[in-house]
């Protein structure tokens with residue numbers, strides 16, 4: 001996976017038809033998605049349960065772009081290899097999910113996957129400062145994780161500015177996750193973000209049978225930045 005700073009749109013399959021992930025992924029990629037974002041939730045770190053490595057392995061053959069796996073689970077370490085084996089290109093763990101985040105990030109990179117670090121809205125940018133040389137991506141949560149369709153928390157935009165400054169010339173993506181739409185996307189891109197996760201704003205109005213709205217929604221976000 002080659003680093004590039006252009007803006008990438010990563011639809012979250014949390015807002016797709018759970019009975020039809022393969023076709024949903026193919027439809028949204030055909031409509032212009034740059035990455036596919038996969039939200040793994042455990043009902044413990046976050047108050048919702050989605051799916052695990054078996055589902056990731058099952059959808060992998062349908063993904064032509066980048067499989068971006070966001071682990072909202074605790075503990076993380078026992079499951080890293082399983083998600084890497086399932087074909088994840090990026091594996092993101094939360095700084096809040098355990099006491100040994102250096103070990104977690106090193107374990108992710110040891111699998112050959114890119115290492116992502118996610119920060120909840122209540123976690124300051126400084127939490128990432130000691131970890132900058134161990135990460136390939138920082139995911140700034142702009143909602144409290146657990147559910148799609150929540151309202152963007154505007155105070156997180158300042159955190160993006162601080163992180164971009166902190167990152168300097170390192171090859172580290174800043175990803176935004178939660179409430180991204182054509183109104184909020186320009187704010188975070190101006191602050192330095194380059195990966196935009198969007199669930200409801202991409203999948204609204206469309207379906208596998210009628211995928212054109214996915215393309216319109218993706219183009220609307222792209223045009224807004």
Ligand SMILES: O=C(CO)[C@H](O)[C@H](O)COP(=O)(O)O
Nearest residue numbers: 145146148149178179199200
């Ligand atoms: O990680 C998530 C929730 O924990 C989702 O990726 C995120 O909320 C995207 O959904 P939406 O664009 O609908 O806000």
